[in-house]
Amino acid sequence: MAATRAATRVLVLNSGSSSVKYQLLDMSDATRLAVGLVERIGEQTSRLKHTCLTTGDLREHSGPIADHDAALKAVAEELSRDGLGLDSPELAAIGHRVVHGGLFFTEPTVIDDEVLNEIERLIPVAPLHNPANLTGIRTAQALRPDLPQVAVFDTAFHTTMPESAARYAIDPKIADRHRIRRYGFHGTSHAYVSRETARLLGKDPSEVNVIVLHLGNGASASAVERGRCVDTSMGLTPLEGLVMGTRSGDLDPAVIFHLARVGGMSMDEIDTLLNKRSGLFGLCGDNDMREIRRRIDEGDEEAALAFDIYIHRLKKYIGAYYAVLGEVDAIAFTAGVGENAAPVREAAIAGLAGLGLAVDPVRNAVRSGAPRLISPGSARVAVAVVPTDEELEIATQTYALVGKND
Ligand code: ADP
Numbered sequence: 001m002a003a004t005r006a007a008t009r010v011l012v013l014n015s016g017s018s019s020v021k022y023q024l025l026d027m028s029d030a031t032r033l034a035v036g037l038v039e040r041i042g043e044q045t046s047r048l049k050h051t052c053l054t055t056g057d058l059r060e061h062s063g064p065i066a067d068h069d070a071a072l073k074a075v076a077e078e079l080s081r082d083g084l085g086l087d088s089p090e091l092a093a094i095g096h097r098v099v100h101g102g103l104f105f106t107e108p109t110v111i112d113d114e115v116l117n118e119i120e121r122l123i124p125v126a127p128l129h130n131p132a133n134l135t136g137i138r139t140a141q142a143l144r145p146d147l148p149q150v151a152v153f154d155t156a157f158h159t160t161m162p163e164s165a166a167r168y169a170i171d172p173k174i175a176d177r178h179r180i181r182r183y184g185f186h187g188t189s190h191a192y193v194s195r196e197t198a199r200l201l202g203k204d205p206s207e208v209n210v211i212v213l214h215l216g217n218g219a220s221a222s223a224v225e226r227g228r229c230v231d232t233s234m235g236l237t238p239l240e241g242l243v244m245g246t247r248s249g250d251l252d253p254a255v256i257f258h259l260a261r262v263g264g265m266s267m268d269e270i271d272t273l274l275n276k277r278s279g280l281f282g283l284c285g286d287n288d289m290r291e292i293r294r295r296i297d298e299g300d301e302e303a304a305l306a307f308d309i310y311i312h313r314l315k316k317y318i319g320a321y322y323a324v325l326g327e328v329d330a331i332a333f334t335a336g337v338g339e340n341a342a343p344v345r346e347a348a349i350a351g352l353a354g355l356g357l358a359v360d361p362v363r364n365a366v367r368s369g370a371p372r373l374i375s376p377g378s379a380r381v382a383v384a385v386v387p388t389d390e391e392l393e394i395a396t397q398t399y400a401l402v403g404k405n406d
Contacts (some may be wrong), residue, residue, distance in 0.1 A: 007092035010395040013138025014097040020071050023391040038071040052082040066136045076257050093148040096399030098133045100126030101153030108397040111149040150398040157187030160228040184232035186214045192387045192393040194224040197332040200371045208329040209319045215337035217245035223321035232323050245287035245308045248278035251256040280306050289341045311347045330382040339387050356380030
């Protein structure tokens with residue numbers, strides 16, 4: 001009987017400003033039961049896409065979904081149709097991705113009023129993300145007030161960075177007053193991938209130094225020393241660091257003064273330019289690496305230059321983090337570009353034989369969803385492709401926190 005079964009399911013919610021991504025997992029064997037996405041919340045053209053993985057059923061609905069409350073209710077309904085409803089006693093908890101946990105949250109945390117207040121206090125440093133995450137949490141709480149809700153923070157893995165890496169070289173009194181420091185993001189992915197890379201090498205995470213390159217639409221690198229993050233490329237916000245799909249990454253801060261004083265742009269316009277209209281998209285009009293590679297193959301010079309700028313920055317971070325770590329056991333490529341774009345991996349590692357780094361072209365060309373080595377057998381440093389799984393990591397961390405009581 002269902003009521004006597006242990007509560008082993010975790011619903012993972014990733015709430016954006018106009019979307020909710022979700023996965024329902026059974027943590028007794030880490031299997032996925034259902035996955036889905038609600039997009040364009042608040043518009044006339046909202047869409048819900050739901051897949052039940054136990055039956056293979058795929059359902060799609062289009063039409064207005066007014067707000068997050070309506071979105072989550074629609075998700076709950078879909079799950080119920082599959083016999084996986086949120087009222088099930090088998091549901092142990094809801095795990096929420098929360099982008100900014102500041103310095104306060106170093107670990108996944110069971111959400112109470114105080115936790116909600118602190119996530120709210122961090123809104124000035126995460127104005128786009130934390131409000132949406134909060135809405136998702138409050139909506140889920142209203143739906144199942146009795147159920148533990150856990151916040152898993154993108155920043156948490158990076159809270160081990162030493163002050164020398166986390167501080168900007170500005171007056172600390174001003175920095176502290178405004179909570180300005182390097183927080184880093186994608187932490188759930190960096191934590192998962194660095195651990196999985198150690199596993200691929202047959203080692204414990206505490207035995208290896210890994211450079212993780214999370215290359216999705218957003219992109220970040222991290223230096224992980226014996227399981228602990230010691231540096232990462234994103235900073236106060238996800239704008240710093242690598243060239244991304246639409247973000248510029250590093251640039252001289254004076255570019256901003258220049259655009260304001262000489263270019264006559266407002267702060268909001270500059271914010272939009274650097275976050276939404278820069279990076280690969282700003283450079284060549286495309287932010288999808290597949291399209292960029294296709295254009296390069298056709299001889300498009302604009303796309304080729306965008307690719308070169310992307311690779312140059314990536315290479316600089318590999319070199320920087322090699323120096324930060326001193327000794328490196330592995331470099332792991334992950335996320336949409338890192339997992340799929342063999343030319344990016346090849347170009348990023350090219351010419352680094354002096355650092356013990358090489359890519360085997362045959363291994364690099366293999367397409368697979370499994371963690372794998374792409375360096376030659378003789379290489380001093382392993383180069384790996386390690387698919388990320390942020391939802392599984394959020395579910396694992398959530399279940400580790402609440403599952404103990406079962
Ligand atoms: P997000 O940051 O949105 O989570 P993902 O990690 O899903 O991003 O990565 C999305 C990006 O991955 C796309 O914009 C595209 O550039 C890249 N990508 C996805 N599939 C491929 C592929 N087969 N080859 C090259 N690039 C790919």
